[in-house]
Amino acid sequence: WITAKHITAKIEQWCVNHGLKPGQAYQLYKEYGTAIRGLLAEGYLQDDQEAIDGFLRDVHDIPIAKLLKPDENLRKLLLRIDPSIPKYVFTASVREHAERCLKALGIDDLFVDIIDCKRCKLETKHSLFSFQVAMEVAQIENPEECLFLDDSTKNLQAARSVGWRGVLVGLKARDDGKPLSSEHAELEISRIHEFERVLPDLLVAS
Numbered sequence: 001w002i003t004a005k006h007i008t009a010k011i012e013q014w015c016v017n018h019g020l021k022p023g024q025a026y027q028l029y030k031e032y033g034t035a036i037r038g039l040l041a042e043g044y045l046q047d048d049q050e051a052i053d054g055f056l057r058d059v060h061d062i063p064i065a066k067l068l069k070p071d072e073n074l075r076k077l078l079l080r081i082d083p084s085i086p087k088y089v090f091t092a093s094v095r096e097h098a099e100r101c102l103k104a105l106g107i108d109d110l111f112v113d114i115i116d117c118k119r120c121k122l123e124t125k126h127s128l129f130s131f132q133v134a135m136e137v138a139q140i141e142n143p144e145e146c147l148f149l150d151d152s153t154k155n156l157q158a159a160r161s162v163g164w165r166g167v168l169v170g171l172k173a174r175d176d177g178k179p180l181s182s183e184h185a186e187l188e189i190s191r192i193h194e195f196e197r198v199l200p201d202l203l204v205a206s
Contacts, residue, residue, distance in 0.1 A: 001151075001174050003101060006062040007093070011035045014058055020044060033124035034092070034117075052122075060097040070106035073193055078110045080196070080203045089114045090134050090148070092125040113137060126158040135162075147202075149192065153182040160184035167198070 015025040015035070028038025036055060039045035045055055081087065088111060091098045095116040102108035115137050117123075120130040140146060143163030150156055151170040159166045168185040169192050172178065181188060187198045196203055 002067050003062060003064065003097075004174070006067065007059055007097075010059040010062060014055065015039070015044070018044065033126070034122070036117075036122060037124070040122075056094045056118075057096075060094055064097075064100045064104050068101060068104035070104070072106070074105060075107050075110070077193060077195060077203075078107055082202055082204055085202065086112045086138065088112055088134070088138055090125070090130075091116050094118060126152070126154045128158065128162060131158060131162045131164065147199075149195075151180075153180065153184070156182045157184045167195075 011029075012022070012025045015028075016022055025035050025038075028042065029035045032038035032041055036045065036052070039055070040047050040052075045051055078087065089098050089102065091114065093116060095114045095118070098114045098116060099108060102111065115130075115134045117125075119137070120127070120133045123129045135141075135143065135146065138146070144165065146159075146164040147167065148156070148159040148164045149167045149169050150159070151168070151174065153168070156166040156168060166182070166185040168180070168182045168188040169190075171180050171188060171190045173180045189195065189198055
């Protein structure tokens with residue numbers, strides 16, 4: 001969440017710097033699912049690759065090295081997952097940002113690929129199209145073979161609608177800290193490090 005808050009602040013700053021009113025970025029996010037989709041729809045951002053890449057580069061320019069540190073326990077956990085199970089990062093951000101985060105955490109070598117917002121043609125992460133893209137990238141035909149870990153109940157609802165299994169990670173809402181639960185998740189954990197407790201069958205002996 002700490003990186004997400006910085007990106008949200010950068011989006012707000014970018015929008016104000018480009019003539020939008022304070023708070024308008026959030027309204028665009030609420031109406032269109034993401035700020036960039038709102039900016040494009042409302043004509044605040046030119047619909048060409050250079051302009052889009054520039055926006056994404058600017059708003060993801062945050063001090064990752066200061067925000068994230070190597071997580072040896074997470075690395076050990078990921079290494080214990082059955083090696084026959086390929087792992088992917090499915091993110092609403094851009095690949096470059098995800099790569100920086102993974103590297104800072106010390107786990108950048110443990111994933112097959114990154115499915116980012118550009119790969120999903122800037123659709124929201126909870127759009128059915130994005131999940132279809134993810135399955136195409138992973139070359140999966142049976143959606144029940146996909147296990148999705150996420151902190152968004154909206155994303156988990158979309159995952160369930162396409163047949164994925166879901167795990168809610170985080171039992172408090174990001175914005176207000178209120179208790180969080182999802183009827184669309186098979187399991188709920190407070191943090192990713194509890195994966196071993198709820199899904200021990202997917203791990204190999206240490």
